[in-house]
Amino acid sequence: MTDLRLQIHGGHEAEARLREVLAREGFRIVEPPKPETGAHSVLVVEPDGHPQGPHAPLGRGETARKIEELERTVLELRNLDVAKSQFLTNVSHELRTPLTAIVTYGEILRDGMLGEITPRQREAIESMIGSCRQLLAMIEEILTYARTNAQAISIQPSSFPVEEVVRTVFDMNASLVERKGLEFETALTPGLPRVYADRDKVAHVLGNLIGNAIDFTPDGGRVRVVARRAAHDPRWIEVGVEDTGIGIDAAHHDLIFQEFAQVDASRARIHHGTGLGLAIARQFVRLHGGRIWVESELGEGSRFYFTLPSVEVNEEASARSAVAEGAAA
Amino acid sequence: MTETARHLILVVEDSDAIRMAFTILLEESGYDVAAAPNGAEAVRLAAERAPDLVLLDLGLPDIPGVEVARRIKSDPETRSIPVVALTGRDDDSDREALRAAGCAAYLVKPVDTQALIRSLPGYIEGAAAVAES
Numbered sequence: 001m002t003d004l005r006l007q008i009h010g011g012h013e014a015e016a017r018l019r020e021v022l023a024r025e026g027f028r029i030v031e032p033p034k035p036e037t038g039a040h041s042v043l044v045v046e047p048d049g050h051p052q053g054p055h056a057p058l059g060r061g062e063t064a065r066k067i068e069e070l071e072r073t074v075l076e077l078r079n080l081d082v083a084k085s086q087f088l089t090n091v092s093h094e095l096r097t098p099l100t101a102i103v104t105y106g107e108i109l110r111d112g113m114l115g116e117i118t119p120r121q122r123e124a125i126e127s128m129i130g131s132c133r134q135l136l137a138m139i140e141e142i143l144t145y146a147r148t149n150a151q152a153i154s155i156q157p158s159s160f161p162v163e164e165v166v167r168t169v170f171d172m173n174a175s176l177v178e179r180k181g182l183e184f185e186t187a188l189t190p191g192l193p194r195v196y197a198d199r200d201k202v203a204h205v206l207g208n209l210i211g212n213a214i215d216f217t218p219d220g221g222r223v224r225v226v227a228r229r230a231a232h233d234p235r236w237i238e239v240g241v242e243d244t245g246i247g248i249d250a251a252h253h254d255l256i257f258q259e260f261a262q263v264d265a266s267r268a269r270i271h272h273g274t275g276l277g278l279a280i281a282r283q284f285v286r287l288h289g290g291r292i293w294v295e296s297e298l299g300e301g302s303r304f305y306f307t308l309p310s311v312e313v314n315e316e317a318s319a320r321s322a323v324a325e326g327a328a329a
Numbered sequence: 330m331t332e333t334a335r336h337l338i339l340v341v342e343d344s345d346a347i348r349m350a351f352t353i354l355l356e357e358s359g360y361d362v363a364a365a366p367n368g369a370e371a372v373r374l375a376a377e378r379a380p381d382l383v384l385l386d387l388g389l390p391d392i393p394g395v396e397v398a399r400r401i402k403s404d405p406e407t408r409s410i411p412v413v414a415l416t417g418r419d420d421d422s423d424r425e426a427l428r429a430a431g432c433a434a435y436l437v438k439p440v441d442t443q444a445l446i447r448s449l450p451g452y453i454e455g456a457a458a459v460a461e462s
Contacts, residue, residue: 093388096438101346103439108350111443113357136439 014077021073027066081149088146092139099139103132144204145259145276148283155198155287159311162195162202162227162237163188169206170225176214183222192227195237196314201284202239205292208277209241209304216302217245235312236290240305248296256294257282281306336453337361339380341371341397342415343390351384358446368392372400375407381453386438387416387427395426402431411452415440 022029106129108114110122117125147153166186177184195202206225213223221244230236248256259279278292285292285306292306338360342348345366352362363378365371368389375383383401387394394414401407411433427435433452436445 097344098346100439101344101350104347104350104354104442107442108354108357113353133439 014081018070018073018077021070027070085146085149088142092143092146095139096136099132099136103129103136106132141276141280144280148280153283153287155201155284157196157198157288157314159194159196159314160199162192162239162308165199165202165206166225166227166239169203169210172207173210173214177223180214180217181219182214182217185222185224187224187226189228192229192237193235193310193312195308196311197288197308198284201287202308205281205284205306206239206241208281209306212277212304213241213243213245213302217243221245221301230307235310235316236307237310238305238307240303242301242303244301247298247300248294248302249298250296253294253296257292335359335361336381336449337363337378338449339371339374339378339383340364341368341383341389341394342386343367343388344386347386354442354446358449360449368394368397371397375401375410376404379407380410382449383410383412385412385414385432387414395430398427398430398432411455413452 019029106125109117110125110129144153166188170184170186174184210223210225217223223244224242226238226240226242228238230238257278259276282292285308288308290307290309292304294302294304296302338355340348340351340355340362342351342364343366348364348366352364355362363374363380365374368391371383371385371389372392374380385394385398389397392400394416398412398414401410401412408431412431413434413436414427414432415436415438424435433455434448
């Protein structure tokens with residue numbers, strides 16, 4: 001009897017439900033769940049000769065039937081997951097339209113197009129616009145997560161200097177940083193090779209990390225963006241965001257990259273986020289074949305890093321495939 | 330700017346609230362505005378009114394926005410009109426298709442209205458420069 005290898009794309013719920021079905025139907029999981037790119041987890045199962053409960057041991061025909069049934073369950077779960085993502089996409093879109101109207105009218109009022117306003121009215125309107133934009137950003141995050149989870153996102157890589165994206169994202173956050181009175185600096189190794197990556201996705205990841213750093217660093221602290229060759233392999237570029245903020249307990253370093261996770265309620269209160277930012281960042285980095293991690297202790301600030309392939313990795317890969325093609329010819 | 334020199338902008342947007350907001354914004358900024366709630370009306374008005382610019386929302390009820398852009402840019406009567414697309418964030422396929430269709434720019438909603446107003450003359454003059462050359 002060969003092993004049955006199941007790739008699960010439905011998240012924790014799907015995995016839990018599948019495990020339940022497997023146990024009930026007399027299968028044994030011989031390998032612990034091991035997350036792989038794309039799938040939520042992979043289970044390797046084999047029929048258990050001695051199932052517990054009311055089920056008798058399985059005969060040969062019986063086994064085939066059970067496997068068929070399992071395959072149907074997996075398919076059903078996958079369909080459910082697609083439906084869930086579609087629902088999220090639709091709802092997000094419907095939420096965005098009225099919010100866009102509010103922001104636009106707010107800006108029209110703020111800019112005095114419909115008559116002079118007092119400084120206090122202006123303050124109130126700006127706060128309204130800011131709240132709306134915050135809400136929109138969260139909706140975008142949910143939407144991005146839904147699309148990433150449904151494997152609807154692919155990367156469109158091109159070669160560009162990573163400094164360009166760092167500068168863009170840095171500038172986008174400059175006013176926010178200024179308002180909080182944070183020191184904001186970059187430390188980019190000069191002469192880095194260009195990266196071969198999806199520019200928008202890299203900007204998204206970096207934006208998330210910088211946003212977090214700003215949120216979790218008290219006034220007067222420092223946020224620094226670094227870019228250098230990765231220590232483990234100099235053909236990869238390592239980009240990092242280092243802050244002097246509240247830090248993260250080592251026990252939570254894995255948790256924070258999981259969807260919907262925030263370390264504790266007080267953190268969530270400060271952060272006001274969806275808890276999807278780092279999960280999305282991890283997905284995006286993985287799509288590039290890179291990795292993302294954190295180095296931190298409570299009270300010691302946090303240092304997030306991720307790696308991107310430089311053009312050198314890409315050149316080597318194309319050289320290899322050219323050689324392979326040459327050999328095949 | 331004299332009355333006769335006012336530029337006409339065609340706003341294509343299915344949400345009444347947003348269409349109204351853009352109409353106010355543009356009129357208060359010194360533009361004349363024509364508005365269309367769907368793609369068919371947009372294509373018709375582009376030909377009939379010959380606007381100086383089209384602001385095109387991509388999520389329309391009848392014809393996909395990308396297709397509206399393609400029709401405007403492929404009709405000899407309207408192909409010189411610059412089209413600026415407005416849409417929700419990061420739909421990769423749309424962006425590629427819009428570039429191919431000849432859109433002048435691709436803006437993410439909600440756009441920063443001040444930045445939009447600042448960039449409008451550039452879109453309009455850019456098209457004029459291309460038409461003259």
